[in-house]
Every structure is written in structure tokens, then in C-alpha cells.
Amino acid sequence: MAGKRTMTLNLTDEEMKALEELADRKDLSKTAVVRQAIRLYQLVDVRMAAGEKLYFEDEVEKKKAELMVL
Amino acid sequence: MQLNKDRSWLLKKAEQEDNDIVSVGGFVNRVAATEQNGSEESVEIPESARRHAFARFVELSRRRQRLTVEQLSEKADVDVAELIAIEEADTVSPEPRTIYQLATVLNVPQQKLMELSGLSRTRDRRFQDATVRFAARSEPVADLSADEEELFQEYVKVLVDTSNGD
Amino acid sequence: MKCISTELTRRTDDGWEPVAATLIIDVPVDVIEAAEIAWAVQRLEGARRLQAAGSAVPEHWHWDWKNKTHKLQLLNYRSAGIECEGEMQGLMLVSLAGHSTRTPPDKGKPLVYIDYVESAPWNVKGLANGPPRYGAVGTRLVEAAVQLSHEEEFSGRVGLHALPQASRFYEQTCGMLSDGPDSHYHNLCWYELTSQASQEFLGGQDNATQ
Numbered sequence: 257m258a259g260k261r262t263m264t265l266n267l268t269d270e271e272m273k274a275l276e277e278l279a280d281r282k283d284l285s286k287t288a289v290v291r292q293a294i295r296l297y298q299l300v301d302v303r304m305a306a307g308e309k310l311y312f313e314d315e316v317e318k319k320k321a322e323l324m325v326l
Numbered sequence: 327m328q329l330n331k332d333r334s335w336l337l338k339k340a341e342q343e344d345n346d347i348v349s350v351g352g353f354v355n356r357v358a359a360t361e362q363n364g365s366e367e368s369v370e371i372p373e374s375a376r377r378h379a380f381a382r383f384v385e386l387s388r389r390r391q392r393l394t395v396e397q398l399s400e401k402a403d404v405d406v407a408e409l410i411a412i413e414e415a416d417t418v419s420p421e422p423r424t425i426y427q428l429a430t431v432l433n434v435p436q437q438k439l440m441e442l443s444g445l446s447r448t449r450d451r452r453f454q455d456a457t458v459r460f461a462a463r464s465e466p467v468a469d470l471s472a473d474e475e476e477l478f479q480e481y482v483k484v485l486v487d488t489s490n491g492d
Numbered sequence: 493m494k495c496i497s498t499e500l501t502r503r504t505d506d507g508w509e510p511v512a513a514t515l516i517i518d519v520p521v522d523v524i525e526a527a528e529i530a531w532a533v534q535r536l537e538g539a540r541r542l543q544a545a546g547s548a549v550p551e552h553w554h555w556d557w558k559n560k561t562h563k564l565q566l567l568n569y570r571s572a573g574i575e576c577e578g579e580m581q582g583l584m585l586v587s588l589a590g591h592s593t594r595t596p597p598d599k600g601k602p603l604v605y606i607d608y609v610e611s612a613p614w615n616v617k618g619l620a621n622g623p624p625r626y627g628a629v630g631t632r633l634v635e636a637a638v639q640l641s642h643e644e645e646f647s648g649r650v651g652l653h654a655l656p657q658a659s660r661f662y663e664q665t666c667g668m669l670s671d672g673p674d675s676h677y678h679n680l681c682w683y684e685l686t687s688q689a690s691q692e693f694l695g696g697q698d699n700a701t702q
Contacts (some may be wrong), residue, residue: 283601288645295568295589302618304568328516329632335695339665340501340508340627346661348527348582348611348630352650366544376632436530436532 265290372458373444379461381415382440387432388413402431412443419444493518501627502614503662508627514638519583521561522591524571526655527580531612538619552554569607572636574629582629584609586637587695593649594671595686604641609633634666638690648690653680667693 278289300310310322310326330336378458388398395413398405404424412420425443430438448454496516501508516523553642564587572584585604611629613619633694637650653674654662662668662683669689671682685693 275686283598283647291644292589295566299566299568299590304528327496327515327635327643329496329635329639331497332695336499336510336628336631337501337508339631341597342665343628343630344624345617346630346665347616347658347659348609348633348661350606350609350654393604422537426529430529439513468568481620 351451369444375458376444378413379457380444381413382461383442384428385413387434389433390439398431402427446469463490493520493558498574498632500581502575502576503623503625503627507513509516511576511626513574513632514579515632516568516575517636519571519573521542521558521564523573523580524561524583527583527587527612530579531610534621535613535619538613538616538621541621541663563607563661570640572633572640574632574636576626581615581626582609582611582633584633584637586640588640591651593651593684593686595669596616596683597686598601598687601649602644603647603651604644606637606638606650606652606653607690609652613618623682630661631665634685636664638685638694641690647687648685649687650690652683654683 258271260284260294275286277285282289282292291316303308312323313320334449345395349492376391388395390396396406399409402424404421404427408420409425410416412424420443422440422445425439425445426436428434429439432439436445438453439444441450441453474475496515496517498513498515499510500513501513564571568589569702570586570588572586573580574582585608587605587607589602591603592600593603593632609630612626613628614621615624615626617624634650638648641648641650652662654670659670659681663670666685667689668683668685671684673679674682
């Protein structure tokens with residue numbers, strides 16, 4: 257893990273609100289939430305590039321819905 | 327990051343951990359994937375086909391890398407006599423270390439080479455069928471290449487020359 | 493890569509004695525692959541001895557760490573290893589995102605998920621050719637997972653799916669709680685170390701790190 261760099265994020269009020277809610281719900285700092293988001297986005301992106309698909313599954317309804325990440 | 331420096335804790339944990347297996351479920355995915363591809367039961371490849379397929383596979387893999395037996399034995403750090411025995415389908419059970427080294431140098435999956443060599447059983451019926459087909463089709467039928475022909479003639483000349491003094 | 497001085501235990505005639513070791517965080521891929529080479533032969537030979545004796549073979553006996561190292565290209569995964577007396581004694585791969593705790597009151601909060609973990613075959617009863625050499629390898633790796641969890645602001649929470657043979661280590665040595673079989677994961681049991689339990693595992697020390 258290399259040293260860290262700083263960047264400024266320009267977010268809308270709604271985006272900041274969503275970030276703060278996530279931070280509160282997950283008991284993380286906003287930076288940690290953004291870090292998790294980057295990890296997940298990279299992971300999903302790599303697997304989709306390899307041809308896999310990402311689904312949410314409704315266990316009650318026994319349905320799958322595909323989530324596309326561009 | 328700071329780790330626990332309490333030695334009494336460490337010794338207690340060592341005592342508790344002794345005799346336990348430290349492992350998680352990732353391995354199960356591999357077994358499951360294998361079971362999806364073939365039967366759950368252990369599958370035996372006919373011994374003669376397996377030995378022949380193993381011999382031809384090692385030989386062809388070596389030749390694709392343009393290595394002599396000696397060069398492969400050096401590169402893989404395995405005994406040349408064992409390698410010859412493998413390629414002549416003359417070995418009942420190669421050394422595990424040899425299989426591991428060959429898998430690395432020939433760039434093939436270690437587990438599959440272990441199954442092909444007979445060191446472990448295969449669970450994969452598709453692999454069994456492919457091995458038998460490979461054994462059947464890999465009998466050398468082609469004419470010698472120009473290099474093989476030249477080498478052969480040189481070797482015959484040495485045999486002839488050295489036999490004159492007998 | 494980070495190297496942290498620590499200790500394992502080494503077996504003696506009387507039991508165990510502490511021995512200097514190094515915990516490595518973010519183990520270089522070539523070091524992982526070298527460890528695989530060092531482990532693979534004895535792992536295989538040990539498994540063959542067990543099979544010949546009619547004993548159960550540890551379920552992980554033919555893992556190949558070379559097949560795991562590609563994950564380390566992604567930010568989501570990190571590795572840890574523990575080295576002692578010139579040899580790698582244990583390796584672990586963890587996932588930082590995509591798993592969350594299932595236990596109240598922190599249900600839904602992120603945790604460090606142990607994706608793969610293994611002790612060198614000479615430390616595993618049955619695979620070792622003689623009594624296991626070093627102790628507390630698994631303990632130190634789980635401890636490392638707890639510390640990584642603190643670094644990530646996950647409060648020491650750790651989770652994993654356990655093979656049946658490994659359940660005792662996680663329950664008794666680590667103090668993890670089980671959620672029971674997970675139908676989404678081959679019915680293996682989900683084990684979790686809550687924030688509270690992680691402190692108890694570490695002997696009640698406040699090990700939150702910055």
C-alpha cells in the first residue's frame with residue numbers, strides 16, 4: 257500500500273447527503289465510504305469486463321434482476 | 327499496527343490452536359467446480375492410457391518449448407533418469423516433487439498433472455475421456471523431422487564408430 | 493509492504509517456547525508464490541501419507557496459492573503472511589468490501605472477510621512429517637485481520653466461511669460466533685468476530701490502531 261494523496265470532491269447536496277447517510281449507517285468516515293465504493297466499483301468492473309453479470313436476487317420472490325454497471 | 331505482546335496469551339493460544347486445522351471455505355469452490363464438471367465419485371483412468379498420456383504429454387510439452395530431456399531436467403531441477411522414465415511411460419509413480427517442478431516449468435495446472443501422473447485421483451469424467459482420447463491419438467506416426475533425422479544419423483554413426491573397436 | 497515484529501511459538505520437548513517472527517502485510521506476489529513452492533511438495537506428500545494410512549486428509553490439501561495471487565491486483569484484496577526462522581509459516585488473503593456483519597447491533601456494517609488462510613504444512617498435524625513445528629500461526633493471522641479491520645474503521649469485525657474441520661479453531665481459539673450453514677455458500681458455516689468479541693480474542697486489549 258503506497259502513501260496517500262489528497263483530492264477535493266465536488267458533490268451536489270443530494271450526493272453529499274447520500275454519502276453522509278451511508279457513513280452514518282455503516283459507522284464509517286466519509287473517506288472510508290468513498291474508499292469502499294472505489295473497491296467495489298473496481299471489483300465489479302473487472303468481473304464484468306471478463307464477461308460476468310451482476311445480479312440482485314429476491315429470495316422471497318425467487319427473482320433475479322440484473323444490475324448493469326457501465 | 328500493533329500486535330499482542332503478551333506471551334502468556336500467545337502460549338495459551340498456541341496450546342488451544344494445536345491440533346486444529348486453520349482453513350476457510352475457498353477450497354470448497356474448487357471442489358464444487360470440479361464436481362459440477364464431472365461425477366462426484368472418484369474416477370479411474372485406465373492405467374495404460376493414463377501412463378501413455380502422461381508420457382506423451384510431458385514429451386510434447388517439452389518439445390514445444392524446444393528443450394531436450396537434459397535441458398528440461400536442468401530447468402525443472404529434476405533427475406534426468408526419472409524424466410526419461412516418465413517419457414518412456416516406464417515409471418509407476420513419479421516423485422511428487424518432480425510433478426510439482428514439471429507443472430511449474432511446463433506451465434500446466436499442478437493438480438491436473440498430479441491426476442495425469444497417477445499421484446491423485448480425478449473426479450472429472452471429462453478429463454478422463456480427454457486423457458484416453460489423447461493417449462489414443464498421440465502415438466507417433468509422423469516421419470522424423472529433418473533435425474531428428476540428422477540427429478539420428480549422427481547417433482548411428484557414433485554407434486557404428488565405437489563398435490569397430492570391440 | 494509492512495513488516496511488524498512479533499512472535500510465534502516453537503515446539504519443544506516440554507511444550508512451546510516463544511520465537512521471533514515477522515508479520516508481513518501486503519506480501520509481494522513472488523514471495524507468496526515462493527511459499528507455495530516450499531509448501532506444495534510437503535502438503536502433497538503429507539496428504540499421500542494420510543491417504544495411505546486411511547486417515548482423513550485436510551480439506552485444503554491441494555490449494556495452490558499461485559491461483560489466488562491475481563486477486564491482489566484489485567484494491568479489494570490484501571494479503572498477510574507470517575515468517576519465522578527464514579520460512580513463511582502462514583498466509584492469508586482478505587477482502588475489504590462486499591461483506592458485512594450479520595450480528596446485531598452492528599448488522600450490515602462492513603467487516604474484513606478472510607478469503608483464504610493456511611498454515612504451512614509442517615505446522616499441520618497429519619501433514620507434518622512429525623509433530624507440528626510452530627504454533628499460534630492461525631491466531632496471529634486472525635489477529636492481523638482484526639488489526640486490518642481497525643485500520644479500515646471496521647472496529648475489529650472479521651468474518652469468514654469455515655470448513656467443517658476448521659470450526660473448532662474459530663469457535664474455541666478465536667471466540668467467533670456462528671450464524672449456522674450459509675445456503676449461498678455451499679452450506680458452510682458463517683463465522684463472525686464482533687467488535688466486542690475481537691477485543692476479548694486479543695486478551696481484552698484495546699488494539700484500535702491508527
